[in-house]
Amino acid sequence: MTRVGRxxxxxxxxxxxxxxxxxxxxxxxxxxxxxxxxxxxxxxALGVAGFSGAVLGAATAPVLSWLLLRRIPIGRMFVVCxxxxxxxxxxxxxxxxxxxxVTPLAAAFLGCLLAAVALFLRARVRQPT
Amino acid sequence: MITDGLNPFAVxxxxxxxxxxxxxxxxxxxxxxxxxxxxxxxxxxxxxGGTVIYLALILMGSLxxxxxxxxxxxxxxxxxxxxxLAYSVTAATAESVGxxxxxxxVTVKVRFDEATISERRSRTAPLSPNSRYVALVDDRGHEYxxxxxxxxxxxxxxxSYTTDIAFEVPQKATGLRLVLRNADPETTLIVGHENxxxxxxxxxxxxxxx
Numbered sequence: 471m472t473r474v475g476r477x478x479x480x481x482x483x484x485x486x487x488x489x490x491x492x493x494x495x496x497x498x499x500x501x502x503x504x505x506x507x508x509x510x511x512x513x514x515a516l517g518v519a520g521f522s523g524a525v526l527g528a529a530t531a532p533v534l535s536w537l538l539l540r541r542i543p544i545g546r547m548f549v550v551c552x553x554x555x556x557x558x559x560x561x562x563x564x565x566x567x568x569x570x571x572v573t574p575l576a577a578a579f580l581g582c583l584l585a586a587v588a589l590f591l592r593a594r595v596r597q598p599t
Numbered sequence: 600m601i602t603d604g605l606n607p608f609a610v611x612x613x614x615x616x617x618x619x620x621x622x623x624x625x626x627x628x629x630x631x632x633x634x635x636x637x638x639x640x641x642x643x644x645x646x647x648g649g650t651v652i653y654l655a656l657i658l659m660g661s662l663x664x665x666x667x668x669x670x671x672x673x674x675x676x677x678x679x680x681x682x683x684l685a686y687s688v689t690a691a692t693a694e695s696v697g698x699x700x701x702x703x704x705v706t707v708k709v710r711f712d713e714a715t716i717s718e719r720r721s722r723t724a725p726l727s728p729n730s731r732y733v734a735l736v737d738d739r740g741h742e743y744x745x746x747x748x749x750x751x752x753x754x755x756x757x758x759s760y761t762t763d764i765a766f767e768v769p770q771k772a773t774g775l776r777l778v779l780r781n782a783d784p785e786t787t788l789i790v791g792h793e794n795x796x797x798x799x800x801x802x803x804x805x806x807x808x809x
Binding site for chain 1: 611614615616617618619621622623625626629638641642645
């Protein structure tokens with residue numbers, strides 16, 4: 471397989487994993503919101519949150535892993551970024567002044583980026599000189 | 600079904616492109632602040648490359664598109680991801696108002712196409728349309744804008760109404776057609792949407808003037 475082919479294949483794998491972890495982060499976030507707000511979990515909300523998380527994961531996973539987190543174990547990268555996304559989404563939901571989807575999505579995105587930057591900086595500190 | 604070209608795949612592509620661009624912009628900022636030149640260079644190149652590819656996709660969608668003029672009664676669905684609302688011209692009148700102007704009144708029928716919703720969806724849940732743009736366009740491409748206020752009513756599945764839209768057009772304008780489209784600014788950046796750069800549009804022929 472050529473170099474370009476390998477890059478394409480790895481990128482496709484990263485997108486697929488981003489979809490899975492992003493969807494999981496979205497579903498977990500909305501379930502946590504439902505439980506914390508004491509309103510239960512609605513099936514339609516799970517679908518919307520999972521879909522939004524999947525799009526977020528598909529977009530961010532290849533960019534972050536190729537450009538910023540190449541030296542981070544891939545499993546750790548996905549788990550930490552998904553956790554950052556989940557925390558961001560939950561905080562965004564409760565910080566939004568009124569019901570809307572954009573604030574939690576933006577906060578989830580920010581959470582994902584902050585988690586990635588934290589991973590990157592931590593790995594740099596740990597690197598032997 | 601004749602639509603304005605919005606579909607779930609194009610919306611997904613748009614959302615993915617926006618999020619990717621935001622990620623790259625954030626990485627670039629991070630790299631500049633922390634003085635990491637290689638990361639800044641890579642992220643800016645990826646940003647520019649991605650932008651060029653996305654613009655090329657928009658242009659490809661536009662250059663392979665076809666313009667069309669719908670006959671009176673023929674419907675165009677305007678989509679908000681799902682394509683529920685159907686629009687058609689049912690009548691048109693014209694009268695001279697002096698000063699070289701003609702007042703055209705176009706009757707537009709708006710219908711919530713119940714065939715476009717799932718069986719699970721409530722039959723009483725109303726839908727509010729997104730913003731709309733209406734104008735008459737002549738053979739030379741000049742547009743004479745009208746008010747889209749009458750097109751903003753909520754509808755439930757199966758419901759419809761008609762509304763009259765008035766336009767004042769110079770007497771010399773010929774070959775008038777109705778432009779009725781989504782006016783959300785982000786649609787200009789969606790691949791295959793009739794509002795995107797250089798994309799051909801679907802317009803409505805006016806019913807015979809009385």
